[in-house]
Amino acid sequence: MSKQHTVIFTPSGKRGQFAEGTPVLDAARSLGVDLDSVCGGRGICSKCQITPSFGDFPKFGVTATDGSLSEWNSVEQRYDDIRGLPKGRRLGCQAKVTGDIVIDVPPESQVHKQVIRKRAEARDITIDPAIRLLFVEVEAPDMHKPSGDFERLQAALRTQWSVEATASLDTLKTLQAKLRKGKWQVTCAYHVPSGQILEIWPSYYKGPLYGLAVDLGSTTIAAHLCDLSTGEVLASSGLMNPQIRFGEDLMSRVSYVMMNPGGDVEMTAVVREAINQLIGEIAEQASITRADIFDMVLVANPIMHHLFLGLDPVELGQAPFALALSDAQSFAARESGLEMHANAQLYTLPCIAGHVGADAAAVALSEAPNLSEDLVLIVDVGTNAEILLGNKNGVLACSSPTGPAFEGAQISSGQRAAPGAIEHIRIGADKAPVYKVVGCDLWSNEDGFSDATLTTGITGICGSGIIEAIAEMRMAGIVDASGLIGSEAQTGTPRCISDGRTNAYVIHQPENGPKITVTNGDIRAIQLAKAALYAGARLLMDRLSVDTVDRVVLAGAFGAHISPKHAMVLGMIPDCPVEKVTSAGNAAGTGARIALLNLASRAEIEATVREIEKVETAIEPAFQEHFVSATNIPHATASFAGLRATTPLPDVSFNETGGDRKRRRRR
């Protein structure tokens, strides 16, 4: 038996005894140490760089000397000459164990690098994408064993990487020339789920490979371009969903299809075209080509999901809201007409139900309620609100028809969150508002605000602005619990003006042009929307027989801008300590990115979705009851323990025709 030496790897702390002459890479592999290698130990890829440490290591009980590793060899020298090896580094496949040694695996040499997410409650993403680069040495052809070039490549992948591979005719076309150019060494882009070879490069190809995470919304399409080996987001881009010309909201698009046979085909074509345009833009931004993009993960609500896949969405517009397809799909991107690499792959997350789509599944993947210790309510606020409630014991899901009011639609001065839109409002003791607009960091009462907003103007109120406006109006005693705005006489501010049978509150009065106001109609629209949202959440809570949740996560691009306190004043969400309400930003997009970067997460979310219990609000009588009792601000069933400590709401009451100011003591 040959001499044995102790090898200790850091940062993992894994240790073992190895025979004299064992390559460090082999030692790492046998201990399960996360040390990368694309070329399989041939000194080509340099992915297995390690930093040996010499000296006394009392904590490990070893002493490492210069003689603890084999000498710097010609392969390392050649690599250093050509590409440069950082000082102190060795190649793990070349350096052999000749004594006790401590070896550090630097982060860039780890296969499963991590993308660290900033939020405390969010899990980090382990980089392990669906597509891997595999370098192989293929046997040269032999007349006496007349197997094909491809069969020899398959055999090489089998023995050197333990994978079974297939390839399309188009890929096979190029194989012969590449094998010969690479002198029987090639690198394959291997799609793990399908076993397909997507591309072949002569000799060693170190990447990069790119992937896209796409969040296909009713209004906007957002895409993030990621480096599949680092997880880095290289470019992000978005554009309006061109289907808007067929209908602003989802139901009007379904109606369009009902009225115009073939309308779905039209809408499928325009949305695919838009995604193709987005791919082109994002590739240009990152100075790469479309053909460098090998993978895409797409999330969308059920109707957008169907329209993208070319499936008729009409059934989703009527009970029983039957999905044509609910499971996750994995297919060649060209099948859906997308132009990336010719063999690029596409993965769509599963839909949870007819109203709870792949976007909600992506939120579930990002926020992982199924792993949560405490009871978490996740609300993805958009045209429809998707609601998840649960913890590691189980997760419920439903969708609530909030309508587009939260996005600034159906609001008299409402608009999308574009420069010039009021997004934050505070109303002081003087009952006058100060506000901020999108595109300017100053409040309206700060110096320079007028100059800063000269080009954009102050054009309207966006979704988060209207929520803050109404909540602030309620806190300032301008609006009563039933949602009525008081008159000037009742509220004592000339900003309350008569607006037909009811009143309106003036937020901004430009010198020229129309006033920006909040009308009683606006409040009514928001009341209906927030009552729907609350009723959905409440319905799920009923199922679990709970009155409170431990924490609330607001998701959705819009959710990112909602102030938790104002959402609570409005009664959008159930009772919860205000500090336990957080924003997850575009969690659906993040979920898409996770599925792009980590293959295992796909199986994970597919399993999670199968376990999620779906609740259909449309057929639940309790939903209607909750809805009705939730229209007030705050509503009848809420206790608002979390909020009341900080924000007592004034006990005012107005009536529709204005009239005398009434003030009652709270009972």
Place this chain on the structure above:
Amino acid sequence: MSKQHTVIFTPSGKRGQFAEGTPVLDAARSLGVDLDSVCGGRGICSKCQITPSFGDFPKFGVTATDGSLSEWNSVEQRYDDIRGLPKGRRLGCQAKVTGDIVIDVPPESQVHKQVIRKRAEARDITIDPAIRLLFVEVEAPDMHKPSGDFERLQAALRTQWSVEATASLDTLKTLQAKLRKGKWQVTCAYHVPSGQILEIWPSYYKGPLYGLAVDLGSTTIAAHLCDLSTGEVLASSGLMNPQIRFGEDLMSRVSYVMMNPGGDVEMTAVVREAINQLIGEIAEQASITRADIFDMVLVANPIMHHLFLGLDPVELGQAPFALALSDAQSFAARESGLEMHANAQLYTLPCIAGHVGADAAAVALSEAPNLSEDLVLIVDVGTNAEILLGNKNGVLACSSPTGPAFEGAQISSGQRAAPGAIEHIRIGADKAPVYKVVGCDLWSNEDGFSDATLTTGITGICGSGIIEAIAEMRMAGIVDASGLIGSEAQTGTPRCISDGRTNAYVIHQPENGPKITVTNGDIRAIQLAKAALYAGARLLMDRLSVDTVDRVVLAGAFGAHISPKHAMVLGMIPDCPVEKVTSAGNAAGTGARIALLNLASRAEIEATVREIEKVETAIEPAFQEHFVSATNIPHATASFAGLRATTPLPDVSFNETGGDRKRRRRR
């Protein structure tokens, strides 16, 4: 326990005990009786028709009465009213066992019908194609279990047929409407190897489904359209391979690619276009549409195989003759640009070696040397000869470069086997020939021959004609063993005329136009071709250390027309009793048809090909030796025991300049 009854099925003779009320179909299934059912026992498909027999059956020990089966029911009555049920028939899924009974399964109710092949040594084909029709009842959508239409179809296929199914986006597009039209009953065309649903029909669809067996030759492309459920050949068609314009033979096509970069792309395009044209023609012939064709099996030699698949054939033109792809391929036909049903599938048989293609594999499938008890030599004669030798203990394969002489090319009066071509010749004691031409059943000395050939004329000699001509000339003493033609003086016939340094033999002298002759150059070309063929066979025999084979099978369209006796006189094939030489016709086409009709045969031939030992003639010194010693007629190493008994060859010897007639006694 309920009452048990004896049920006996004929013709299988299988019997069992079944509880009162068991449907006959269930009884058949539990015994493994081959009783068809597409609808899974719902009384829709009528595939499970059976004929009950009543009375005493002493040989089975049972007595069947009118009460042995449940009464004719409304499902059977409805089926009889609409489609008619033959007298005495019942539906196996409706008729229930109520007493001892003998039940006959008529051939049309058997799943695995057989195509009976006429030749004694050929195996019958069991019909079990790659594509099956599966009727299913799908659960209607349910808001409380919000799975997609497709997932419910998958579940139905899983529980009702025990299969896992996938489908392309294009197929899924049509699913919703068809499920609803069929009231949640649909029939799927299911591709067993890939698990793909290729097509969906509302409610019950009984077929037919069609498939094509294509033999892609260097010169001609032949296709047979088959009904996949009966195996019946509904139409056959063929056309010239348009690649001929790039080069008559395979090597000249490879040269074309070498000289013209991109030439392979051009040739791939034209051959695919030709196959598309052929699909159109054959569909029209059979009064079906392209879209009715769901499956294709294609066989070809390695170069045609590569050019069809879009792979560069250049490597096949030079040592080590590396195939780009050797294994069988199964993919969507549209990948290769073929226009049939949008989801039609394509299967190509494996190539055996760089010179022994998928066509040779198809011959092996049809002729099954690997199952043969006696040692069989199979020769597929074409531009190249593919040779298989073996029995159940093992099979060897090689290819021999015979060149195109056997097909009438490189022959002074040679032509393809078209109307007007001389295909059979006999030379009498008077040393004058009689002959038959393609397209006419009369011999040239029979009444009416001139009239019958008036339109076609007598235009040349085709492959089988030249072989017979030279063999007959040899038997008549016009040609000596070395292949030289005697002069008029030496042979005593004025048909021997001087042709430069050597002589020629006149077969036909038209009033106008050139003579049809066999020249010494022609004989030399055939000598080289037959020596190559013989040397290949001999090389394989050396490997097995045998001097004779038990039987010889001549395959190939041309092989079908070769007279075994003349082939033997010529020394094309090794020694074997003449009655043991048979023709297998277009065995490659038959092999393609077998792979089309019987899925299991695909795995079978793939396994067989892996076991076949390949011998590369180009690098075997023994091949050259055999070749040199095989140029004589008969050649030096042959004993011709099988032939000599019936046909002693005259012991003549001529020389190149003609000169005096010499006649020597045979030693």
